[in-house]
Amino acid sequence: MTQLEAARKGKITEEMAYVAEKEGVSPEFVREGVAAGRIVIPRNPNHKTLTDFKGIGEGLSVKVNANLGTSYDYVDVEEEVEKARVAIQYGADTVMDLSTGGDLKAIRKRILEVATVPLGTVPIYEAEFRAARRKNFFDMSADELFQVIEEHGKEGVDYITVHVGVTLKNLEVYRNSPRTTGIVSRGGGLMAAWMLHRGEENPLYARFDDLLDIARTYDMTLSLGDGLRPGSLADSTDRAQIAELLTIGELVERARRAGVQAMVEGPGHIPLNEVAANVQIQKKLTGHAPFYILGMLPVDTAAGFDHIAGAIGGALAGWWGADMLCYLTPAEHLGLPTPEHVKQGVIAFKIAAHAADVARGNKRALERNRRMSEARYRLDWEGQFALALFPEEARRLKEERGSKTKACSMCGPFCPMNLVEAVLKGKGRMELPVA
Amino acid sequence: MTQLEAARKGKITEEMAYVAEKEGVSPEFVREGVAAGRIVIPRNPNHKTLTDFKGIGEGLSVKVNANLGTSYDYVDVEEEVEKARVAIQYGADTVMDLSTGGDLKAIRKRILEVATVPLGTVPIYEAEFRAARRKNFFDMSADELFQVIEEHGKEGVDYITVHVGVTLKNLEVYRNSPRTTGIVSRGGGLMAAWMLHRGEENPLYARFDDLLDIARTYDMTLSLGDGLRPGSLADSTDRAQIAELLTIGELVERARRAGVQAMVEGPGHIPLNEVAANVQIQKKLTGHAPFYILGMLPVDTAAGFDHIAGAIGGALAGWWGADMLCYLTPAEHLGLPTPEHVKQGVIAFKIAAHAADVARGNKRALERNRRMSEARYRLDWEGQFALALFPEEARRLKEERGSKTKACSMCGPFCPMNLVEAVLKGKGRMELPVA
Numbered sequence: 001m002t003q004l005e006a007a008r009k010g011k012i013t014e015e016m017a018y019v020a021e022k023e024g025v026s027p028e029f030v031r032e033g034v035a036a037g038r039i040v041i042p043r044n045p046n047h048k049t050l051t052d053f054k055g056i057g058e059g060l061s062v063k064v065n066a067n068l069g070t071s072y073d074y075v076d077v078e079e080e081v082e083k084a085r086v087a088i089q090y091g092a093d094t095v096m097d098l099s100t101g102g103d104l105k106a107i108r109k110r111i112l113e114v115a116t117v118p119l120g121t122v123p124i125y126e127a128e129f130r131a132a133r134r135k136n137f138f139d140m141s142a143d144e145l146f147q148v149i150e151e152h153g154k155e156g157v158d159y160i161t162v163h164v165g166v167t168l169k170n171l172e173v174y175r176n177s178p179r180t181t182g183i184v185s186r187g188g189g190l191m192a193a194w195m196l197h198r199g200e201e202n203p204l205y206a207r208f209d210d211l212l213d214i215a216r217t218y219d220m221t222l223s224l225g226d227g228l229r230p231g232s233l234a235d236s237t238d239r240a241q242i243a244e245l246l247t248i249g250e251l252v253e254r255a256r257r258a259g260v261q262a263m264v265e266g267p268g269h270i271p272l273n274e275v276a277a278n279v280q281i282q283k284k285l286t287g288h289a290p291f292y293i294l295g296m297l298p299v300d301t302a303a304g305f306d307h308i309a310g311a312i313g314g315a316l317a318g319w320w321g322a323d324m325l326c327y328l329t330p331a332e333h334l335g336l337p338t339p340e341h342v343k344q345g346v347i348a349f350k351i352a353a354h355a356a357d358v359a360r361g362n363k364r365a366l367e368r369n370r371r372m373s374e375a376r377y378r379l380d381w382e383g384q385f386a387l388a389l390f391p392e393e394a395r396r397l398k399e400e401r402g403s404k405t406k407a408c409s410m411c412g413p414f415c416p417m418n419l420v421e422a423v424l425k426g427k428g429r430m431e432l433p434v435a
Numbered sequence: 436m437t438q439l440e441a442a443r444k445g446k447i448t449e450e451m452a453y454v455a456e457k458e459g460v461s462p463e464f465v466r467e468g469v470a471a472g473r474i475v476i477p478r479n480p481n482h483k484t485l486t487d488f489k490g491i492g493e494g495l496s497v498k499v500n501a502n503l504g505t506s507y508d509y510v511d512v513e514e515e516v517e518k519a520r521v522a523i524q525y526g527a528d529t530v531m532d533l534s535t536g537g538d539l540k541a542i543r544k545r546i547l548e549v550a551t552v553p554l555g556t557v558p559i560y561e562a563e564f565r566a567a568r569r570k571n572f573f574d575m576s577a578d579e580l581f582q583v584i585e586e587h588g589k590e591g592v593d594y595i596t597v598h599v600g601v602t603l604k605n606l607e608v609y610r611n612s613p614r615t616t617g618i619v620s621r622g623g624g625l626m627a628a629w630m631l632h633r634g635e636e637n638p639l640y641a642r643f644d645d646l647l648d649i650a651r652t653y654d655m656t657l658s659l660g661d662g663l664r665p666g667s668l669a670d671s672t673d674r675a676q677i678a679e680l681l682t683i684g685e686l687v688e689r690a691r692r693a694g695v696q697a698m699v700e701g702p703g704h705i706p707l708n709e710v711a712a713n714v715q716i717q718k719k720l721t722g723h724a725p726f727y728i729l730g731m732l733p734v735d736t737a738a739g740f741d742h743i744a745g746a747i748g749g750a751l752a753g754w755w756g757a758d759m760l761c762y763l764t765p766a767e768h769l770g771l772p773t774p775e776h777v778k779q780g781v782i783a784f785k786i787a788a789h790a791a792d793v794a795r796g797n798k799r800a801l802e803r804n805r806r807m808s809e810a811r812y813r814l815d816w817e818g819q820f821a822l823a824l825f826p827e828e829a830r831r832l833k834e835e836r837g838s839k840t841k842a843c844s845m846c847g848p849f850c851p852m853n854l855v856e857a858v859l860k861g862k863g864r865m866e867l868p869v870a
Contacts, residue, residue, distance in 0.1 A: 072847030073838045100849055128849075175859070180805065181812045182856055189851025193858045231852075232808030233793060233801070269808075272754045272794035298750065298790040300804040300811070303819060304828030308743055309786050315733065315747040319707045333811065333819075334829060335836035335844040351744050355733040358668060359707035366668070369735040370615065373667030373704075376735070376768065377616045384738060384768075393739030394769060401770035403508045409770040412507030414535055414563075416624025417666075421617055423628045424610070 002219040003043060005259040007035035015041045019055035024364050033057055037252070038288045040159075040261040042094065042118040042221040047156030052116045054093045056263060056324050057290040061362055062353035063093035063324040065120070065292070066346050068111065071336045075102035077110055083342045084111050090346040090390070093324070094159070096120040100129060100186075108155060118158035120223060122187045123148045128194075138194055142203035146210055153218030160220055161265065162211060163188045163227035164204045164251050165244035168195060174228055174240035181231035184268075188227020208251060212258040221261040223292060224248045229268035232300050236270045237278060249285035256287075263290035263323070270296040272316060279320040292324040293317050306332035307345045311352040318356025325349050347390060354389060377417055379406050437654040438478060440694040442470035450476045454490035459799050468492055472687070473723045475594075475696040477529065477553040477656040482591030487551045489528045491698060491759050492725040496797055497788035498528035498759040500555070500727070501781050503546065506771045510537035512545055518777045519546050525781040525825070528759070529594070531555040535564060535621075543590060553593035555658060557622045558583045563629075573629055577638035581645055588653030595655055596700065597646060598623045598662035599639045599686050600679035603630060609663055609675035616666035619703075623662020643686060647693040656696040658727060659683045664703035667735050671705045672713060684720035691722075698725035698759070705731040707751060714755040727759040728752050741767035742780045746787040753791025760784050782825060789824060812852055814841050 006013050012027045016034060019041060020027040033039030039057030043050060056063050066087035068080050080099065087095050094117050099107045104126045112119055127148040131140035152160060166188050174183070174192075183189040195202055204211055215222050228244040230236045248264055255262035264286050270278055275296055282291045296313030297306060310328035318325060329337040329345035337345065357365035368387060375383030381398060388394040398408060407415030441448050447462045451469060454476060455462040468474030474492030478485060491498050501522035503515050515534065522530050529552050534542045539561045547554055562583040566575035587595060601623050609618070609627075618624045630637055639646055650657050663679040665671045683699055690697035699721050705713055710731055717726050731748035732741060745763035753760060764772040764780035772780065792800035803822060810818030816833060823829040833843060842850030 071844055072840070072849065073844035074836060100846070125849075180808045182852065183854070184851050186846055186849055186851050189854045190849065193854045196855065196858045232811070233804045234808055272750060272790055273796075299786065299793055299824075300807045301789065301822060301824045302786050303823045304825050304832050305782060305786055308746055308783050309790065311743055312747050312750040312787060312790050315707060316751065330828075331832050331836070331845070333843070334832040335838070338836070347740060348743050351734065351737050351740055352747060354736065355707055355744065355747050358734055361708075369668045372735045373615045373669055376667070387736060388738045389734075389736045390739050393765075397739050397766050397769040401509060401766070401773070403770070405507070408768070409506055409508040410766070411535070411621055414507065414560075414621055414625065416619050416621050417617065419618070419624045419628045420631065423631045 002216055002259050002261060003034050003041045004037070004256070004261050007031045015043050015053040018053045023055060023060050025059060029059060030055055033059060037256045037262065038290070040221045040263050040290050042120070042158035042261070044153065044156050044158045044218045044220055046154060046218060047112060047119060047158055049113055049116055050118060050158065054118055056292070058288060058323065061365070062318040062322070062356045064091065064346060064349040064353050065094045065096060065324055065326045066092035066342060067096045067098050067326065068342070069097045069099035070101040070107060072101045074336045077102065077107050079339065080107060081110050081114055082339045084114050086339045086343050087346050088117055090343055091350045092117065092346050094118040094120060098122055098125065100125050104129060112156055120159040120161065121152050121157045122161040123152050124163065124187045124190055128190050137190060138197045140194060142207065145203055146214065149211065150214050153214055153220050157220060159223050161187060161223045161225040162204050163191045163225040164202065164208060165224065165247040166191045166195070166202050166227035167205050167247055168201050170228060170240065170243045170247060171195065173243040177239040179238065180234035183228060184231025185225065185227040185229055187225060191227055208254060212255060212260050215260045216258060219261070221263060222255055223263050223265055224251060225265045226267065229266070229294070230270070232269050233271050236267070237274050241267065242281070245282060245285055249287070252286045252289045263292050266291055266293040266322070267296055268294050269300060270298065270313060272298045272313065275313060275316045276320045279317055279322055283321055290323040291321065292326065293322045294326045295328055297328065303333050304330055306330065307348040311348040314349055315352035315355040318353055319359035325353055350389060379417060437651055437694050437696060438469050438476045439472070439691070439696050442466045450478050450488040453488045458490060458495050460494060464494060465490055468494060472691045472697065473725070475656045475698050475725050477555070477593035477696070479588065479591050479593045479653045479655055481589060481653060482547060482554060482593055484548055484551055485553060485593065489553055491727070493723060493758065496800070497753040497757070497791045499526065499781060499784045499788050500529045500531060500759055500761045501527035501777060502531045502533050502761065503777070504532045504534035505536040505542060507536045509771045512537065512542050514774065515542060516545050516549055517774045519549050521774045521778050522781050523552055525778055526785045527552065527781050529553040529555060533557055533560065535560050539564060547591050555594040555596065556587050556592045557596040558587050559598065559622045559625055563625050572625060573632045575629060577642065580638055581642070581649065584646065585649050588649055588655050592655060594658050596622060596658045596660040597639050598626045598660040599637065599643060600659065600682040601626045601630070601637050601662035602640050602682055603636050605663060605675065605678045605682060606630065608678040612674040614673065615669035618663060619666025620660065620662040620664055622660060626662055643689060647690060647695050650695045651693060654696070656698060657690055658698050658700055659686060660700045661702065664701070664729070665705070667704050668706050671702070672709050676702065677716070680717060680720055684722070687721045687724045698727050701726055701728040701757070702731055703729050704735060705733065705748060707733045707748065710748060710751045711755045714752055714757055718756055725758040726756065727761065728757045729761045730763055732763065738768050739765055741765065742783040746783040749784055750787035750790040753788055754794035760788055785824060814852060
């Protein structure tokens, strides 16, 4: 029984109770959200190391995903395991293994072992990879793709990206609406190339019911991927993107009817002034399915610092209703990230998610900020470090340039924090608060 | 004659023409904006090294300011000069010397020498500093403060922060509306403490006409500082903040009537869901004076990474109409920044300003992003580096993990950029675009 089926039957699962506790909401709130498809809890029972369950969706805190995985050029399994560890240590709520080089199954096994949070994959990579090794990637068969999906389910993958909206019809929309950067989704591009080369419909769409059967068997959450997402501001919110979203919305409904959990992936390169529209139209067209976005990235030109640019777009989108932010690292658009890049990416996006939580009125986020500010006002440094999102770096910077006063080395005796209160209490003249 | 007086007389100054050229707008557009007080061009003729004039205000690109300066704990003049150089190199549009330690006049002289962009100061620091050296800072006289302001004008300071809205009346509002973090503006706090201790009105307010006389003499732009800005999300957009803004709005009008350029400073700790309101109310209450904000910072808890958190709030505020963003560095709330922190802060905020420019429909920003995306689609790496906001880091990361293919090491032969087009052109099978 999937989480969705259980919720529909009125059952509060262990996972729902855990999520409710972590989020500070009632178990019934979580159950209702799961039953309605507004919340997903990716949780494949075969993923034995998964202990930190995550609820993704309306009314919950905004989540962050970190992508990992080898590439054609870099295959270092232990480094990928290290990335998973680093990502989880700094607060990634889920990780995705997007490996495309080396022994994909072995890598996935190693990452699953350390993944205490939900693990996602993009099965078409492995199916295409097998075909490419055998002959070329156009040689992939539909059965081969479903076979890989089944294997991922057996191994314990909690959610899979499936580019079900890349249909022949939507590719026609794409071709009739010229773009600056074409198709930039790796899985979506592979799917589209395969379809166009063979003149065949997307098997994930044509045989969506088969996909639902596998997903239900393992309670793998379907992450309906936006293969036609824009790859530049010039292409943002265009016809192909929205046509695909329309298709995805219909498929969300079919997934729900089949008792399969589904979330929806979104862009990508979107200017700040289109972020709200993108979130709202996703929520409307998909019956408020959880929205899992990439960034959003509000400029094309921040290469080397896309984690910062993406955090800007992600915070906005999160505030307006996006439920999980896929991070970008400093290496985005430039190469495969290192563990240090993964760390920087997770940090930037955890800040973005937290800013969104605050703006959404998340009570725990507001409370943490209030307590942080109280500690700050008391010049209680240990209290501040304890409440900071990343205590280690806060402490390091404070100590790097200490002050002879109780304040920090920016203001020293001119620290305004208690100056006025000290004067109001009549002890201003000779007993300055921090000198 | 100030820029404002010239503009009113229909004269297009050299500075207006320069700004128009840099911004890609007509000189007449700039002149009209300056005449109406919607644009300021901080430009003290005594600042001989100022060659890169900046227009700040509606219809122009969003600017970034970098704060520099010694503190009680760290006085290293050459390091401050280095910070100024680094800030300008990475794109700071103005710099402020906020020194509070060492020989303030000598430091300012050195920074002015390297400042090819407008330089701002907060004269009360120096006035209080002199009084504190002599006796204690309550001993500062009003004349002493005006004397310092006059000296800054003579030396070539282009704009000064004056906390004119910290009035006895507004401090009463502050006292009647309890806060979590009190007053957190260093200059505002010093002013308030001085006023409350002595029971005297703020001399900058009481003698605002004297201030205008000095400002007009040197065409020093007045940056009307928000001494009562909130220092935590808990205190955001409260009565004291808005009461002060009301006062500032009235003073903007008096400055304009006197032919003195004025901009308005804003917060600070503001959650994302209050950013739009803060920008709009500033624009309304001040007759659309240029809005110069600190951040805005949408969380209290990002110590160590406040440059990223601040970039999130700054981008939003910039999109909604803020005209200059004062950066935050990773050291914010923790200590005096190093040159490396200055660099990281400027980079984060230049990205924020650029994201805001894009969202505001700035034609040059949009064009740059379009060309970047075209280069990306061509896998033209040199073209991308040339168009990236920070080419050096983009190149370093690309080369750190190169690819055996023409693409980058993330996707290698699976790079989606030209895959679909290659198939559509019928050369998909054997001639994959990047392998």
